[in-house]
Amino acid sequence: MASVVTPAIVLHAFDYSESSRIVRLATREAGVQSVLARGARRSQKRFGAALDLFAEGEVQFEVKAGRDLHTLSRFDATRGRRGIGESLGRFEGAAALGEVMLRVAPADDDSALAYDVLAAGLDDIATTSEPVVATLRAVWRLLAAIGYAPALDQCVHCGDTLPADGPVAFAAAVGGALCDRCARLAPARPLPAYARDQLRAWLGDEPRKPTGFDGPVERAHRRLLSGFVHAHVTDGQPLRAFDAWVQGSGAARDGAPAGPAS
Numbered sequence: 635m636a637s638v639v640t641p642a643i644v645l646h647a648f649d650y651s652e653s654s655r656i657v658r659l660a661t662r663e664a665g666v667q668s669v670l671a672r673g674a675r676r677s678q679k680r681f682g683a684a685l686d687l688f689a690e691g692e693v694q695f696e697v698k699a700g701r702d703l704h705t706l707s708r709f710d711a712t713r714g715r716r717g718i719g720e721s722l723g724r725f726e727g728a729a730a731l732g733e734v735m736l737r738v739a740p741a742d743d744d745s746a747l748a749y750d751v752l753a754a755g756l757d758d759i760a761t762t763s764e765p766v767v768a769t770l771r772a773v774w775r776l777l778a779a780i781g782y783a784p785a786l787d788q789c790v791h792c793g794d795t796l797p798a799d800g801p802v803a804f805a806a807a808v809g810g811a812l813c814d815r816c817a818r819l820a821p822a823r824p825l826p827a828y829a830r831d832q833l834r835a836w837l838g839d840e841p842r843k844p845t846g847f848d849g850p851v852e853r854a855h856r857r858l859l860s861g862f863v864h865a866h867v868t869d870g871q872p873l874r875a876f877d878a879w880v881q882g883s884g885a886a887r888d889g890a891p892a893g894p895a896s
């Protein structure tokens with residue numbers, strides 16, 4: 635039995651038997667892992683608040699060959715991110731980001747970069763007054779970290795350089811922007827210049843601007859991201875937390891105008 639020691643973030647946890655919990659972890663060194671936290675239900679002493687959602691710290695778990703569920707032996711929490719629980723918008727955004735990470739389950743080679751992007755995104759969401767924008771940025775950056783950055787400057791199909799400014803045709807299914815010639819051959823939608831610039835800003839190194847969007851712009855960004863996530867991460871399968879976040883249920887309950895469906 636080998637022992638793994640790595641930074642990790644709690645992304646999902648549920649009860650298992652009368653005394654234990656199963657925890658899904660994003661780890662920095664070993665991708666996404668499921669661990670059994672023996673005694674976590676019976677005694678708060680053993681793992682304490684370390685197993686709260688979105689908490690982060692150094693874990694040690696024992697790996698059994700050929701098994702998918704490992705045994706958690708230690709979790710030294712260093713970050714609780716309690717701010718995420720203080721607003722529904724933050725919680726739904728963090729849950730959406732965490733669910734995409736679980737589904738992506740980056741291979742070991744990519745896991746350190748994806749982990750760092752996830753951790754930074756959760757830190758941002760935990761303290762922001764604009765959780766939708768923080769979530770949009772974090773999910774796009776996570777997609778880029780695992781090799782799914784959308785093409786914005788070159789045609790994703792033929793590689794031609796696109797005009798630097800202005801709108802482009804965009805096809806989520808093939809991975810980004812298309813030149814005029816290729817756009818005639820594939821189903822594409824117009825990506826307005828402001829949205830193209832915004833994606834560049836989110837994927838670049840600038841810090842996030844602490845401002846939000848108008849309702850229609852925000853909804854367009856959610857739909858754009860949703861199309862990309864479903865094309866590249868889930869093979870069209872539904873996601874629970876992410877899809878609810880795309881629908882904006884929390885924002886509606888927080889006081890935004892109710893849509894016809896609510």
Ligand SMILES: [Zn+2]
Pocket residue numbers: 789790791792793794812813814815816817
């Ligand atoms: Zn082209």
